[in-house]
Amino acid sequence: MAMKNNYIESVRKQFNYYKMLGEQAMEQVPDDTLFWQYNENSNSIAILVGHLSGNMLSRFTDFLNSDGEKPWRNRDAEFESHFENREELMAQWNKGWNCLLNTIDQLTETELDTLVYIRNDGHTVLEAINRQLAHYPYHIGQIIYIAKMITDNNWNSLSIARNQSGNYNARKFSQEKEKRHFTDDL
Numbered sequence: 216m217a218m219k220n221n222y223i224e225s226v227r228k229q230f231n232y233y234k235m236l237g238e239q240a241m242e243q244v245p246d247d248t249l250f251w252q253y254n255e256n257s258n259s260i261a262i263l264v265g266h267l268s269g270n271m272l273s274r275f276t277d278f279l280n281s282d283g284e285k286p287w288r289n290r291d292a293e294f295e296s297h298f299e300n301r302e303e304l305m306a307q308w309n310k311g312w313n314c315l316l317n318t319i320d321q322l323t324e325t326e327l328d329t330l331v332y333i334r335n336d337g338h339t340v341l342e343a344i345n346r347q348l349a350h351y352p353y354h355i356g357q358i359i360y361i362a363k364m365i366t367d368n369n370w371n372s373l374s375i376a377r378n379q380s381g382n383y384n385a386r387k388f389s390q391e392k393e394k395r396h397f398t399d400d401l
Contacts, residue, residue, distance in 0.1 A: 222324075222327065222341065223322055223324065223327075224396075225396060226319065226344055226348060227316065227319050227320070228396045228398050228399075229398075230312075230316065230351070232398045232401075233351055233352050233355045234312050236359060236373050237264075237267075237308070237355045237358050237359070238308075239371075240260075240358050240359045240362035240363075240373060241260060241264075241301075241304075241358065241362065243362055243366050243369070243370065243371060244260070244362050244366060245365075246300065248260075248365045249261045249264075249298075249301060249304060250296055250298075251361070251365060258294065258357065259296060259361070260304075260358050260361050260362065261296040261304055262294055262295070262296050263354050263357055263358050263361075264298075264304050264308050264358075265293045265294075265295075265297065265298070265307065266294060266354065267308070267311055267351060268293075268307045268308055268311030268312075269288060269289075269290065269293040269311070270290075270293075270311070270347075270350065270351075271311035271312065271314050271315045271347075271351075272285075272288070272310065272311055272314050273285045273288040274315075274347060275314045275315045275317075275318040276314060278318045278331065278340075278343075279326065279329060279331060279340070282332045282334065282335065283331065283332065283333035283334070283343065284333055284334045315347075319344070322340065327339065327340050328340070333346070359373060
């Protein structure tokens with residue numbers, strides 16, 4: 216039972232980690248470049264935010280009781296930018312993340328084996344969460360890559376910076392061995 220409880224805590228930390236990475240990437244770009252697309256078939260940061268938020272709201276609203284693909288969701292419209300500015304974009308970003316994180320906070324270990332549906336495909340709660348934990352970092356990686364292209368040489372690394380692995384490892388290995396989540400000391 217303790218493992219499942221650790222799962223909920225761990226998954227919350229993982230989601231918060233990816234939320235933080237997306238936010239730190241978006242903070243590095245000028246407002247107008249949030250809407251930049253490499254070409255018409257590519258996504259902008261704004262489009263990715265719309266899609267992520269739409270998915271989170273659909274999947275995690277009434278999570279245990281209704282299908283994760285809500286009838287009110289218009290997935291195709293998520294791939295068109297509807298934001299006027301950074302403030303609107305960030306409000307939608309936070310709306311999606313708040314829905315997700317509030318749902319995770321309310322879960323109990325006994326619910327991890329509960330069956331939920333996404334487009335009528337049954338998943339345990341654990342499987343549904345893992346599905347989204349793979350999906351969201353995929354798109355956040357795209358946000359980071361776009362932000363990196365936009366900022367070019369002004370990019371501030373969100374992970375171990377180039378040529379800094381030795382310093383990072385020295386800091387990590389100077390700590391006592393103990394059970395902790397890798398995000399605990401970021």
